[in-house]
Amino acid sequence: MGKRYDYQAIKQWVKRIYDAYGFSENDSAIIARSITATDLYGIESHGVQRLAMYDRKINAGDIKVDAVPEVICETPVSAVLDGHKGMGQLVAGKAMRLAIEKAEQSGVGIVSVRHSNHYGMAGYYAKMASDKGMVGISATNSNPFLIPTYATQPFLGSNPLAFSMPAQPHSFLFDAATTVVSLGKIEVYAKRGKTVPGAWAVDESNEISKDAKKLRKNLSAAPKIGGMLPVGGKGEKNGGYKGFGNALIVEILTSILSQGHLSADLGSGTVKGISHFFTAIDLHLFGDPGEISESLSVMLERIRNLPAETGEKIYIHGDKEAAAFEDRLKNGILIDSETVKEMAEISEQLHIPYQMYL
Template sequence: MVLTIKKNVEVCVLMKINAENEKKLLLEMLEKLGVNEENAEIVAEATLNADLKGFTSHGLGRFHNYITGIESGNIDPNGEIIIEKETEAIALINGNNNFGQVVAYKSMNMAIEKAKKIGIAAVGTNNSNHFGVTGFYSDLAIKKGIIGFVIANTEPAIAPLGGKEPIIGTNPIAIGIPGDKYIAVDMATSATARGKLLESSRKGEKIPEGLALDGDGNPTTDPDKALKGSILPFGQHKGYSLAFIIEILTGPLVGAAYGKHVTGTATCTKNCNKGDLFVAIDPNKFVGIDEFKKETEKFISELRTSEPKTIVPGDIERMKIDDFRKKGLNIDKSLYKRLSKICDGLDIDINDFIEK
């Protein structure tokens, strides 16, 4: 918060929230919004997980979108999640507009249980909503010694290579590998997540060069222009191709919308009918979990002892989690303002949760 003192000198008071208070605040907001305890727990955990891992674009700073979603009727916290088709190896789930987090949590757990029986399973979803960070769901698998693979589509952000009209989503992919330490990758197939543009816009900050184009197809570092334009795919044709394939596996394959027909994942202001695919693989049905972990560790130690010193996927998330647990999450002025407004509307005192 900025306090104005004598001689008009502005003093910044650092505001923070710790993990315990963030979870409490999220649960209280969800309870006041009428979300049942089980679903509130899942949404709160998924949101906290984003902040813990340093993906603040998908944490507390994104939470107002879910409120918009509930208020506009685009998210139905009581929507009945229906199994439309099921075999030993697959399931097709209709999320019925429930929270994307709840649909994803249940679908990934279903894939895990199936994989434990037969080695590999895939669960697809339609009629779902934005689910936050993708890695939260592959983490569910690795906690049970299972490899987790998650992909999803979103409303368009990526234009076809060389074009300017966004037609493909930021289509994230997360893969988690069970191991003694956290091993995972979690990323958008766009050069950056759209959430990071929304976060930069909220803070009034520019975005790095080389990530996005404005509506005329020119490079821009202005997040608002980029949000009206398009985000480049990561790695040019490679990210474009991967985003394209994910759109098909999470659209046509699972009975969800795809391309321009996916709406409202960014702000939950429209019903989106987005889709996801959750795949679980049990290493026990291959070489066995112990052998798999041993060989994976051997490979990682070869990476770690290579010169110059480097990190491996998953290290950043582990470091960010440690950092958050020690220092808490910084609450900038714009986020404080936004949260205060939400809390006032729900008769919650934001200052009960924030340290100044």
């Protein structure tokens, strides 16, 4: 399963890695904070587990260390940002900060992004807005993983959508892929030698497979072998067309609005660059923000207190993340041995001493 490691030590280790790549002190700190905060929230698929992928992309030139994101189209309430293949966490952070600034001035800010990279946890950016007392929305496309209903090859990405809004005792935070799970979760299962517990993806024969290592290998190939199922699964009986439709909406908000690359065209050849979408909405547009937030808090508490199945507890989106955050901040973040090995190998290549962080 892995071991617990001190959050501050791991964050410092990650920062030193990005310092060594050539990022500025400030940018390295932003990247390290975003990546390790994801582990604090218990989203292990998108935290330090992703360092090996980022390392490959930096070395291949797919992530440009010296990239400067550029606003190429702008109004008082909107903007299109070209990431110029920069580190996704940096491009996304700038885009959401711009959306928040516009919302502070005009009530709403909408920023679409093209030519970026994997940005980690979608909810991290939505929560940037809710931390400012606003509604936050974040979405991204990705390499092609999702097989549309009745198709036999992937076309859309895992295309997650996140939504956050201020509430008590913590913000409401929904963050989910439009595939049954993200690729990162399959990678975590493969690293831990675990079998996939559900109908998450299909193999080269379009048959559901539960072999995590095989699925990781197939989905890392170019072109992809097999693919991932939309929320609702194969066909229409359990609503798979709904997950497919939600993935299409994310694709429209990201690649179409920004005029970036479609998920279908990424992941092989020379076409590179992921697209994102961010929105910040000032609650003052609808009345008193405190009253609106209180109404949300009361509703969520009513749901938590509904009669539950025997032995079960009702959770609201964000509850588990908030609990994980408190636990891991105090007791350390959980990292599997394969990921620690990957981090050590990256450090050795960059001539960074790392034993003091373990």
